[in-house]
Amino acid sequence: MLIALSVLVTLLSGGLGSGRPENPWLRHLMFADEVLVIQEQNRIERKSGGLTPADEQRLASISLRTHPWELWRLVTPIFLHASVFGGIGILHLVFNMLWLNDLGSAIEHRYGTPRFCALVLVIAILSVLAQSLAPTTWGPFSGTWAHGGMSGVVYGLVGFIWIRTRLDPxxxxxxxxxxxxxxxxxxxxxxxxxQGGTLPVANLAHAAGLLAGMLVARITLPSRG
Structure with missing residues (x-):
C-alpha cells in the first residue's frame, strides 16, 4: 500500500511526466462509470425490492478486513451513491458530478490526465480508509465500511486547488x-x-478528502530556483 501511494505521489510531482490534454477526458470517463454503476445499482435494488438492514450489515462486513487482497475496495466506494433514486440520492449525485466536472476539468487541463488520475486515486484511497477504519465511537465522525459517494474526492479537489492557489503563483x-x-x-x-440523527453522512471521508488534497498540493509543489 505504501509503495502504491509513493508511486502515485511521484506521478503527481511530475516524475513520470504530465501529458496535458487540450480536452480533458478522464472526468467524462468517471462520469460514465458513475452512470453505469448507478444503473446496475438501481436494477439490483428494484429486483430485490431494496436493501434491508440485514443486507446492509452483510455488505458492510464484506470489506478489506475479510478480503485483504481485494484492494479495489479502496476506490470503488466513490462510485456508489446510496438510495440514488430517492430525493437525497439524486441531490448527492448531481452535487458531486457538477463539482467533479468543474474542479476536475481545471486540474486535468493544467496538470494532465495521468497526474489528475493519480490525485483522484490518492484522495479516494485516503478518504475511504479514514471512513472505513475509524472507530465506531467517534459520534458524527464514526467509521463504517457501509458508505459511498464521490464527495470525499470532491473535497480533496477543493483542498488541492485551495493550497495550490495560495502557495504556487x-x-x-x-x-x-x-x-x-x-x-x-x-x-x-x-x-x-x-449528530442530530437527521441524515447519516460519511463526514470523516469528507474531512479526510479535504486534508488529503491539501497535503498532496503541499508536498508536490514544484521546486523553486
Whole structure:
C-alpha cells in the first residue's frame, strides 16, 4: 500500500511526466462509470425490492478486513451513491458530478490526465480508509465500511486547488473564497445533520478528502530556483 501511494505521489510531482490534454477526458470517463454503476445499482435494488438492514450489515462486513487482497475496495466506494433514486440520492449525485466536472476539468487541463488520475486515486484511497477504519465511537465522525459517494474526492479537489492557489503563483488555478467558505460550511452542516440523527453522512471521508488534497498540493509543489 505504501509503495502504491509513493508511486502515485511521484506521478503527481511530475516524475513520470504530465501529458496535458487540450480536452480533458478522464472526468467524462468517471462520469460514465458513475452512470453505469448507478444503473446496475438501481436494477439490483428494484429486483430485490431494496436493501434491508440485514443486507446492509452483510455488505458492510464484506470489506478489506475479510478480503485483504481485494484492494479495489479502496476506490470503488466513490462510485456508489446510496438510495440514488430517492430525493437525497439524486441531490448527492448531481452535487458531486457538477463539482467533479468543474474542479476536475481545471486540474486535468493544467496538470494532465495521468497526474489528475493519480490525485483522484490518492484522495479516494485516503478518504475511504479514514471512513472505513475509524472507530465506531467517534459520534458524527464514526467509521463504517457501509458508505459511498464521490464527495470525499470532491473535497480533496477543493483542498488541492485551495493550497495550490495560495502557495504556487504559477499554477494558473483559481478558486473563489466564497467556494471555500461554502464547502467547509457544508461539511460542518453535514456533521450537524449526522449528530442530530437527521441524515447519516460519511463526514470523516469528507474531512479526510479535504486534508488529503491539501497535503498532496503541499508536498508536490514544484521546486523553486
Amino acid at each position: 504559477t499554477s494558473r488555478l483559481t478558486v473563489r473564497p466564497e467556494l471555500i467558505i461554502f464547502m467547509i460550511g457544508w461539511l460542518f452542516f453535514c456533521v450537524f445533520l449526522t
